[in-house]
Amino acid sequence: MADKTKVMIRRHTLVTRITHWLNVLAVSLLLMTGLQIFNAHPALYWGHASTFADPWLSMSKQEIGGEARGITRVGDATFDTTGVLGWSGKPGAREARGFPAWATVPSWRDLASGRRWHFFFAWLFVINGLVYWLWGLLGGHIRRDVLPTRAELSPRHILHEIGAHARLKFPKGEAARSYNVIQKATYLAMIVAVLPVMVLSGLSMSPGFNATVPGLIDLFGGRQGARSVHFISAGLIVAFVLVHVGLVVLSGFWNNMRSMITGRYAIEVEGGKA
Amino acid sequence: MTTNRRGWLGAAGASLAGLWLTACDKLANDPKVNGVLQKAEGWTMRAQRALTDRKALAREFSPADISPDFRANGTTRPDSYEYETLLAGNFADYRLAIGGLVERPLELSMAELRALPSRTQITRHDCVEGWSSIGKWKGARLGPLLDRAGLKPNARYIVFHCADSLELTLDGTGQYYESIDLIDAYHPQTILAYEMNDATLPVRHGAPIRLRVERQLGYKHAKYVMRIEAVERLDAVDANGQTVLGRGKGGYWPDRGYEWYAGI
Numbered sequence: 001m002a003d004k005t006k007v008m009i010r011r012h013t014l015v016t017r018i019t020h021w022l023n024v025l026a027v028s029l030l031l032m033t034g035l036q037i038f039n040a041h042p043a044l045y046w047g048h049a050s051t052f053a054d055p056w057l058s059m060s061k062q063e064i065g066g067e068a069r070g071i072t073r074v075g076d077a078t079f080d081t082t083g084v085l086g087w088s089g090k091p092g093a094r095e096a097r098g099f100p101a102w103a104t105v106p107s108w109r110d111l112a113s114g115r116r117w118h119f120f121f122a123w124l125f126v127i128n129g130l131v132y133w134l135w136g137l138l139g140g141h142i143r144r145d146v147l148p149t150r151a152e153l154s155p156r157h158i159l160h161e162i163g164a165h166a167r168l169k170f171p172k173g174e175a176a177r178s179y180n181v182i183q184k185a186t187y188l189a190m191i192v193a194v195l196p197v198m199v200l201s202g203l204s205m206s207p208g209f210n211a212t213v214p215g216l217i218d219l220f221g222g223r224q225g226a227r228s229v230h231f232i233s234a235g236l237i238v239a240f241v242l243v244h245v246g247l248v249v250l251s252g253f254w255n256n257m258r259s260m261i262t263g264r265y266a267i268e269v270e271g272g273k274a
Numbered sequence: 275m276t277t278n279r280r281g282w283l284g285a286a287g288a289s290l291a292g293l294w295l296t297a298c299d300k301l302a303n304d305p306k307v308n309g310v311l312q313k314a315e316g317w318t319m320r321a322q323r324a325l326t327d328r329k330a331l332a333r334e335f336s337p338a339d340i341s342p343d344f345r346a347n348g349t350t351r352p353d354s355y356e357y358e359t360l361l362a363g364n365f366a367d368y369r370l371a372i373g374g375l376v377e378r379p380l381e382l383s384m385a386e387l388r389a390l391p392s393r394t395q396i397t398r399h400d401c402v403e404g405w406s407s408i409g410k411w412k413g414a415r416l417g418p419l420l421d422r423a424g425l426k427p428n429a430r431y432i433v434f435h436c437a438d439s440l441e442l443t444l445d446g447t448g449q450y451y452e453s454i455d456l457i458d459a460y461h462p463q464t465i466l467a468y469e470m471n472d473a474t475l476p477v478r479h480g481a482p483i484r485l486r487v488e489r490q491l492g493y494k495h496a497k498y499v500m501r502i503e504a505v506e507r508l509d510a511v512d513a514n515g516q517t518v519l520g521r522g523k524g525g526y527w528p529d530r531g532y533e534w535y536a537g538i
Contacts, residue, residue: 032298041404048398049341050405102295106302111402112531113302119538120314207400208318208537211489212326214333223398223406249283 004268009177011265016141019132020260026125027237029117032105034234035098036114042086042098044231048222056228059086061096068094126199133191145179146188152181170251176267186240194236201230319535328457332488335396340471341407344399346478349438349450352498357437365482370466374433374503377424384468384482390414393465401492402532411486413467417460420504425456429504432459433519434485437498440526445516452496453508453524453534454487463488466499491536493527508534 012020043055055073059081062071070086072079082088088100101107105117136142151157161181164170171180179187203209204217204226220226248256259265301307360368365384372380382390394412420432433453441448458464467484468475475481480497487494508524511517521529528534 028294029298037404040402043405045405048335048339048406049408050343050345052343052345052405105295105298107295107299110302110531112527113308115402115533116308116311116314116531117302119318119533120311123314123317205400206322206538207332207398207491208322208326208489211330211332212322214330217333223400227404249280253283 004270006266007269008264008266010263011177011259012263013141014263015132015135015139017260017263019128019135022124022128023132026121026128027241029105029121030125031234031238032103033114033118033121034230036104036106036109037111037118038231039098039104039109040111040114044228045224046221046228047224050224057231059098061087070096122199122202129191129195129199136191142191146184146191148181148184148188152184157181168250173267173269176265186244190237190240194233194240197229198233198237201226201233205230315533315535318533318538322537323457326489328460329462330489332397332463335398335408337396337410339408340396340410344407344409344471344479345401345405347401347403347492349440349497350478352436352438354437354439357498360437361477361481368482370483370499371501372419372423372503373501374505375426375429376420376504377426378422380419380423387414387466387468387483391418393463394469395463395465395486395488397463397486397488399492399495402527402536410469410471411465411467412469412472413465413483413486415462416464416466416485417462419466420459423504425504428506429456431455431505431508431524433503433505433508433524434496434499435501435503436496437500447520447529448526449520450496450498450526451520452485452494452526453505453519454485454490454494458487458489461487461489489537493525493532494536 042060043050043052043058045051045055056075058073060071060073061068063069064071068082068087069080070082070084070088072081072085084100085098087094087096089095089097095109097109104114106113136146158181165182170176200216201220203213204220205223210217210223217223217226220229255266368384369381370387372382391414392412393415394410396408396410398406398408400406416432431453432455433451436450436452438450439448440450454464463486465486467480467486468482470476470479470484475484480495480499483499485494485496485499505519508519509517509522510519511522520526523529524534525532
């Protein structure tokens with residue numbers, strides 16, 4: 001105990017911190033305005049065109065036994081999601097809508113506003129992402145901090161890390177200086193797969209951009225496929241954010257917040273000053 | 275971490291979320307904020323125009339891809355005496371007027387329109403709501419028609435005046451109309467469709483004439499086109515300061531907050 005010293009290290013560079021928080025702003029608004037846009041037609045299909053009688057996912061209001069219920073259909077399964085999906089709002093003032101008012105921007109139904117916000121923040125998201133990518137590749141951040149090392153990729157190490165994560169044992173001391181292999185893999189999956197897929201599936205829904213790059217939409221099997229992939233990737237981002245924020249809180253909330261705001265992160269090292 | 279502290283964090287998170295939602299709703303109603311957000315429409319249009327060949331085509335599909343359940347949105351039967359009369363006569367008395375900034379104003383009957391250079395295309399119709407349907411369209415190409423009328427040098431936009439009102443208004447701004455610029459007007463796939471899926475264009479899809487402007491969303495594809503007008507500005511005002519065309523944004527839905535450039 002006596003020979004453990006608290007040392008402040010510089011964890012996140014200014015570019016990482018700025019692009020991170022701009023991304024928080026853009027992704028939050030893109031998600032909530034995206035749900036507003038989704039609500040204009042709360043049903044998803046595969047392929048080029050909508051098969052209205054047979055969406056693979058849909059949210060709707062249905063009368064069951066003389067009572068209005070919110071019904072969500074996924075494939076052949078149906079769920080009663082009254083109050084959240086399909087039929088929501090304060091009792092007495094419920095309305096038929098895919099996602100509830102608290103999940104959309106604006107809270108009321110307004111496709112035009114939803115689109116206006118969505119496309120503005122889509123530009124911010126793309127430019128911010130390009131800055132991060134360019135700086136990360138040229139400046140070495142991605143190679144140095146995000147790409148796992150060969151040693152980290154050994155199955156034994158990965159299993160050990162998964163076990164430690166599951167028991168919420170977080171790296172301490174010297175090991176806390178860098179991202180662990182699970183963090184690296186997750187961040188990498190976000191920045192090279194999920195976020196780019198989000199942009200490409202979004203662009204594939206644009207009839208103008210379809211004429212610009214005609215082959216892109218085939219990656220998703222058509223425009224309705226692109227809309228479905230866009231929705232699913234948004235779900236993956238939500239899942240990532242929930243786990244990410246949860247781990248931020250559990251692994252030292254203030255230390256983590258300080259490091260993403262000021263760049264300074266406290267670690268405990270054995271012995272004297274590091 | 276203590277339970278106390280966790281509870282505090284939870285409460286702080288919940289109030290932040292509440293603040294966030296209220297702030298977003300407030301900002302969504304602020305004209306200045308909307309002015310800034312609207313700039314993205316210009317960025318998108320300039321970027322798409324810069325990256326896209328003027329004549330780049332929207333994808334065309336095969337007959338097997340045609341949607342059996344092509345949806346009809348907006349007006350499905352114009353509610354006016356004039357339209358009902360034309361419909362009752364099978365549009366024998368219909369005349370498409372082409373005027374505004376043109377050298378030779380035209381009036382064309384359906385027979386004359388059908389005799390014009392035409393194009394047939396199977397394309398995807400993308401509604402702003404998010405759904406798509408595929409249909410086969412045949413119609414007169416707009417470009418050669420405009421050449422026949424002879425656009426004056428100051429003509430910059432082509433406006434389509436329609437037979438239907440989507441909203442009852444005292445000042446007539448509920449009348450449907452749309453407009454496109456000359457790049458889209460002269461695009462090879464831009465047609466005045468009078469046939470859909472090898473049959474006469476049905477009333478619910480815009481009989482007798484519907485615009486097809488394939489690189490933009492559905493609301494640009496004006497149905498029930500009665501008159502075509504070439505103009506220099508979409509936001510022109512008359513002597514009383516009233517906008518001449520709707521509310522001056524170039525279309526029924528653009529007047530109600532939707533993008534005029536609907537390429538995305």
